[in-house]
Amino acid sequence: MTNSALTVSELSLAGVLLLRDKNFRDVRGRFTELWNAERYRLPGAGVFCQDNLSVSAKRGTLRGIHFQRGAAAQSKLVRPVCGAVRDVVVDLRPGSTTYLKWLAVTLSAQNADALFVPKGFGHAFLTLEDETVVFYKVDTPYRPGEEGAIRWNDPTLQIDWGSELFARTPILSEKDAAAPLLSEWLERGF
Numbered sequence: 001m002t003n004s005a006l007t008v009s010e011l012s013l014a015g016v017l018l019l020r021d022k023n024f025r026d027v028r029g030r031f032t033e034l035w036n037a038e039r040y041r042l043p044g045a046g047v048f049c050q051d052n053l054s055v056s057a058k059r060g061t062l063r064g065i066h067f068q069r070g071a072a073a074q075s076k077l078v079r080p081v082c083g084a085v086r087d088v089v090v091d092l093r094p095g096s097t098t099y100l101k102w103l104a105v106t107l108s109a110q111n112a113d114a115l116f117v118p119k120g121f122g123h124a125f126l127t128l129e130d131e132t133v134v135f136y137k138v139d140t141p142y143r144p145g146e147e148g149a150i151r152w153n154d155p156t157l158q159i160d161w162g163s164e165l166f167a168r169t170p171i172l173s174e175k176d177a178a179a180p181l182l183s184e185w186l187e188r189g190f
């Protein structure tokens with residue numbers, strides 16, 4: 001599906017969409033629409049009710065793998081507005097044919113990339129440049145008590161974070177560094 005500039009492609013996990021819009025460039029810089037209710041058709045998205053801004057000073061910063069459970073589950077429209085990320089989603093939907101499968105996709109502000117992540121997925125990203133800024137819309141308000149985290153280097157998932165990480169471990173929050181393994185969640189329930 002295209003709309004003059006917007007292309008939308010479904011990735012290997014059902015419902016996950018990569019959107020590429022247009023950066024209108026001129027001598028001053030660039031202009032991008034971050035979201036457009038008329039042009040953006042996002043199956044599964046509720047009404048976006050919260051905007052988030054995530055600023056990571058250094059490349060190699062990894063946030064996640066986070067999920068929001070039950071009524072707090074969020075679908076997300078994730079967009080780097082500065083820099084670039086390797087974005088990872090993990091299918092945590094029990095009935096899904098791709099349950100516990102993951103995919104990684106590079107999103108860059110220069111390409112005006114965005115990723116639509118439906119409810120029921122774990123989400124994480126690794127920054128590929130210093131001063132990476134990620135803007136994302138969610139369709140359910142934040143409920144801190146209803147959020148869980150899976151360790152970024154979980155041995156079951158074996159996520160390929162790409163060459164950025166060959167050199168070192170990522171910059172993590174204490175919470176993410178100590179996140180449970182997937183096996184612990186499978187044992188006790190999400």
Ligand SMILES: Cc1cn([C@H]2C[C@H](O)[C@@H](COP(=O)(O)OP(=O)(O)O[C@H]3O[C@H](C)C(=O)[C@H](O)[C@H]3O)O2)c(=O)[nH]c1=O
Binds near residue numbers: 064124125142
């Ligand atoms: C997510 C969120 C956080 N906060 C507060 C809670 C903490 O005091 C502070 C940082 O939160 P956290 O360390 O959870 O931020 P990230 O590690 O970037 O978390 C996000 O990272 C991955 C990639 C995601 O997909 C989620 O949107 C989200 O979990 O912001 C809020 O006040 N509202 C919010 O919606």
